Amino acid sequence: MARRERVVRMSVEQPLWRALTAYRVLTMGYAVLLFVFTRDQFERPWVAVAFLAVMSVWTLATLPKVAGAAGCTTRFLAADLTVALAGILLTPLADVHAQTFDGPTLPSIWTAGSVLAFAIKGGWRWAAFASSLVAVANIVERGDPSRDTLHNVLLVWVASIAIGYVVEVARASERTLARALEIEAATRERERLARDIHDSVLQVLAMVQRRGTALGGEAAELGRMAGEQEVALRTLVAGGLSRTSHVSEDESLGAVVREVEEPDEDDGPADLRALLARHAGSRVTFSEPGAPVLLAPAPARELAAAVGAALDNVRRHAGETARAWILLEDWPDEVIVTVRDDGPGIPEGRLAQAEGEGRLGVAQSIRGRLRDLGGTAELISVPGQGTEVELKVPRVPRGPRGKAAE
Template sequence: MAAALTADPRQDPTTPLWRAAQVFRLLSCLYALGFHIAINDDLRRPVTGWVLFGVLIAWSAACAVAYLAGFGRRAAWVVAEVVIAIALMLSTEFVASDQWVQDNQSWPTTLWVTNAVISAAILRGPLTGMATGLLVMAAYAGLKGYVSINLGRNATVVIELAVGLAVGMAAQTARRAHAELQRATRLAAALEERERLSRQVHDGAIQVLALVSRRGREIGGATAELAELAGEQERALRRLMSAGPAAPEAGAVTDVGAELRRRASDRVSVSLPADPVLLDAAVAAELSAAVANALDNVAAHAGPAHAYVLVEDLGDTVTVSVRDDGPGIATGRLAEARAEGRLGVAASIVGRIEWLGGSAVLHTEPGGGTEWELTVPRREGDTGGHDG
């Protein structure tokens, strides 16, 4: 039996920038069309010029669709855009005479080529945007055969660098603001849930424990020990309910492997990668809590079974597998527990991982043990063994 729950992909905070970039792309294509109509008769190979211009329009349309839909927002697509933009720029030498090349800009105007710089800046930030601008201008200098340092007459280099810097910083700021908003939203939700649970616990469990503690002391004898235990649990619950959740420091990361290593015991084996597995502190805490709940279930329901915890750092994601060699879970048992109002698995394991934008997959069958595969995505700013 296998079950999985995966949250919808989180919205890209740079989506407005990608949309604005495609408006700029459209305007640059219109400008390129007007420029090409004006200069095509002066080219050495005008027919070839129109064919290449058709490639420019087709590629521009493909980029617009890819970036607006989202599937093009990755390094491979942006690299392809940069390569094609530079190739079209260098094709000027093939379709135009040497004198025309010296007297004019490239036939795909530098305004249109700026689209590649913008895409790189949105995807990877200001440094990559500026580096792409320098690469484009290096190709332009190679086409001309010289490097112009007269910024008064040739401000193209400054424009490309400025665009890469400004758009990259805007994308970087949008991602940071989005991360802060998510962190604040999670904290607010945690506080609200804690207050709700505090009311319920106070009206239920705490009052019952207080009653048991008081009556047990009054009865005395063998019940005095039970009264003391009830009193201890009452005080522990009150401390838990009164203590607010600690908000992790912004940008803090934690080695989730070190957190899980503490779970090792005679009946729990923990296997970790050689390098630290760094995650956002809040993500690491929730993932560790989900693993702890899975191990608690093993201890409570799998008898003398041995549990095995395996941590895998996959770069963009981290997967923790919790497997035991116990009797497994009977078919339909989880559904019965949910119907009875026992939501430990759904809320403590699946719910936690789903909240993090990850997936929780359960593999179990009667007599075949139980295995949880808990996968969470890395957030921007986390550093893992595969990210360098």
């Protein structure tokens, strides 16, 4: 089946840029309204009008710049901070009594937006640099700063550094999470490939080895070569499951995680009875409910493949004369398929030994499939009394850790 790859971009800082954009617009309006209601107190109101006009045009024109880290360059940050500092230093020129009465500056709290942009872009060090310049400008503007002025300056300085530090911690956590998700996605994809290889190539190679050995002559040599390739391929598959992968990053868009996504299914639910009935035969008895057992197409195919892998194990280990029984049960919250045989059973410790040898029939073709579906696979075997495999798949789609999908 064709599969397509989807790129999921995660960025914990993107909401911060959106909040900063809204903050700049709102504080711009606040500074303008503050002047409108106190314009009678200004000795040179035209200075305030000129600056507020420039600040408003600059704020609206640069909204795309603060929409994300890519547009918020160091050159823009320097220009934006220059506008804020100019507004602070022009305040005594527009209002001579501003130094005396400790009133608000022309840009008012709009200045904090420039400092926050430094914090989000570069972390606490950039925030400390920008807030220090703003603090110096406020002290110079006041001439003889009051206690309230020093308190406000210190508050902005501490808050901006704290926000910058939080952004740095969030970025580090984001990279860690992205890498964990990438490793999990890569591991699940390798397990899926291992199951497909086990269900097709490895079984064909094993069959060629057995038939070639039985026929003898040149066919025996072909069987020997097939056996060597089977061992090499099992080693490769088992070794590939322990490797890790790399996660790429993009500072402007956050960490990147690649997901492999199945194409949309438009055929509707599949009747599991039809998928399992093909396994019925002279030595395989299939018992089913009278009504259709409907599952989504992908889980239904995976469950049927797990049943096929269980029957392959019966034929391979219990012998061609062994009998098997398939029981399909339809419950309100889950579907249960039980595969039972009358073979000699599995010796204790044999499954762990087989997995160590790269034989992943139970580990991947059965348990791995059910784990990906959010279900479970339980194997009960008593030497001399056969083996029973119980496969459970929840009705509500669940993730590999058993959590209900959103």
